Amino acid sequence: MALLISVVLLLAALALVINSVIQQRLRQQRVMQRLEGGKTGTHTLGTWLRAVGSSKVGQRSVSLDHETQTLLTRLGWRTASQRSLFAAFQIGTPVVLAGLVFVGHNVFYPDTGNVWVGPLFGLAIGYLIPKRLLAYAAARRQQQVAIEVSTFIPLLRILFESGMAVEQALRVLSQEARQLLPVLTGELRLVLARVDSGLELGQELQKAASLLAVDEFDDTCVILQQLIQQGGGAMKSLQALKALLDDRRLTRMQEYISKMSAKMSVVMMVFLFPALLIVLAGPSFIAISRAFGS
Secondary structure, three states, X not given: OHHHHHHHHHHHHHHHHHHHHHHHHHHHHHHHHHHOOOOOOOOOHHHHHHHHHOOHHHHHHHHOXXXXXXXXXXXXXXXXXXXXXXXXXXXXXXXXXXXXXXXXXHHHOOOOOOOOHHHHHHHHHHHHHHHHHHHHHHHHHHHHHHHHHHHHHHHHHHHHHOOOOHHHHHHHHHHHOOXXXXXXXXXXXXXXXXXXXXXXXXXXXXHHHHHHOOXXXXXXXXXXXXXXXXXXOOHHHHHHHHHHHHHHHHHHHHHHHHHHHHHHHHHHHHHHHHHHHHHHHHHHHHHHHHHHHO
């Protein structure tokens, strides 16, 4: 118990030191914002977490892992505040989980040995949880982009047939199709913002496709680059790509249905077969048992 109290006091002192450092950093940021003429926001949990993530430790934890940077880009978290928020989550989760495991071990199992084994496992699991959640969220966003591309291509064809150029059609879709294509129009707005700063549209589409790593969007960007370079002749390619994407989607749905039917067969074997055995073989088993009993 004395060890538990000392550890709790040590963690409390460490939390006070970290809080004072973060408060000083937040005051410096507010002073800089006032000097630059901007408005200072209210002190919330989000600003506190961003201050933790913007520290040297937080930025170093994100910058050392190239996979984490790629996943953040695929998720759409490209600003410094969003990356700082994830860095704070990545730093705080192992510490909090290790502390909870240590306190729970000392409360529920005070007499067992190897006190530090559980917190070490909690520290390792807490370090892996943020990245796994990030990978799951990035994969979901990639699936959303792949679904939106099947709607994006017919809209492109309609705008091209009305006489619009590639850049003009992309600008119209990025503004008018926000509710229909929320993820894809966000990526298009980023691409067009870089084009407005003087970069070339084809290269930016290629970079966006390589960062998202979605096959459907990559094929669409290749056809758009062909339209930019040749000025036409790619309408049949768009139509063929739409048919190919529909075939892929139909194949995925058939695979999903076949897997679901196999799972349901297992469920029926586990739950329905014993019930049928009881209903069909129950009377005969009772009759045989009575015959042997008499």
